[in-house]
Amino acid sequence: MRLGDAGAGGGRRLKFVPIPVILLEVGQPLPVNLYSDDGTLLLRKGQPVVSIKHQEKLHTFNASALEADALAWQRAYERMVHMLINSGADLQEIASAHMPRHIHTTDYLIATQLAGGWLDLQEVLRGILYQGGLSINPMPRLLGMQQKMIGLIEADADESLFALYQALRDASLGYCATHGLLCALLCELTAIKLNIPASKRVSLMAAAMTMNIGMARDQDRLARQAVPVTAWQRDVIKNHPERSVAVLEALGVVDPDQLDMVRWHHQWDNPQGLASNLVCRRLLFLADAFVARTAARKTRSSLAPVEAVKSLVIGASGDTLGVGSAMAQAVSFYPPGTYVQLQSGEIAVSVQRGERANTPWVISIMDRDSMPITTYVCRNTAEPAYAIRGPENAESVRVMVQVERVLRARARIPKIRG
Helix, strand or coil: CCHHHHHCCCCCCCCEEECCHHHCCCCCECCCCEECCCCCEEECCCCECCCHHHHHHHHHCCCEEEHHHHHHHHHHHHHHHHHHHHCCCCHHHHHCCCCCCCCCHHHHHHHCCCCCCHHHHHHHHHHHHHHHHHCCCHHHHHHHHHHHHHHHHHHCHHHHHHHHHHHHCCHHHCCHHHHHHHHHHHHHHHHHHCCCCHHHHHHHHHHHHHCCHHHHHHHHHHHHCCCCCCHHHHHHHHHHHHHHHHHHHHHCCCCHHHHHHHHCCCCCCCCCCCHHHHHHHHHHHHHHHHHHHHCCECCECCCCHHHHHHHHHCCCCHHHHHHHHHHHHHHCCCCCCCEEEECCCCEEEEEECCCCCCCCEEEEEECCCCCECCCCCEEECCCHHHCEEEEECHHHCCCCCCHHHHHHHHCCCCCCCC
């Protein structure tokens, strides 16, 4: 009897999810049972894949695991990648890593739903982007992520911006997933400002999250390397939109708007693109460039958001200028999570957008002598006493911001925007 037949007679049929057979380590015991896609048991938990030939045979049978096992195993993989990144592992080592041999009990609990905040989503998205076409059950998970993201944005867009801009400076988290989430957030906030229909915004957010799935590991490698981009890497960058589309189609993406936006996110005005997506492609292109310029590299310092905005709109005209201006208004010149210097000489972190793009609420974290300030008090930079002198690069700030204390301080100021 096949396990899938357990639902006969009115019971619920069990759901099987294909697993990336190529990532199974030969000779090591499996942490779950493996079945064919019709429910026939292929390998029991604890048994090993004995050879490459055996591995190929499993692939022929479309080796699968029960949905709960597959999702927990994927979570264990994402946790393993996170640990490798934190340990300073080379990206080639991460790329060649096998599926983990052990699954923790907590992996089953976390895999059942997307809980937590932006950093939890960042970890899940990084695993999907790294695995690409080998990712386990990616479509429901990406959809769940998107729904969770929309909920977080609606609950507190300023906290969302703060979390992701702070994550952008944390090299231990990797870059590719943070980039995708921050682009998705900027696109959503700007698209709302531009009155783009909700149906288009869904496709735009999905495109922002996945546009670099064809070069995720390369994107992290580029963010870390201390030498200029090589000719080979330029080709990877040039060709990754089409490669990303191919990966997404293989994963089962059929949304023509998402695929169009991903395909042309570097050439937003290409006439081969869908005319109905022109504004969305332009917005995605600007968000992609904006986030890239505000992220530090080994070969250059980060560009302050206000300077990044200027670089995008200088020389622009018409609709492009309009989209760039809308983005600046939506996220402000000094988005929450970025840093400024006040007229007093203090260094402050932006924590909430203000009534105007250039007047955020901030918390001073370093005094004029570069000493840490331990008492967090929110200040409105629209007031002359707390006016902004200019932006401050994240790399120059040596003080760690205490997120929980920021949230408590923010609770005492008016919420200007949603």
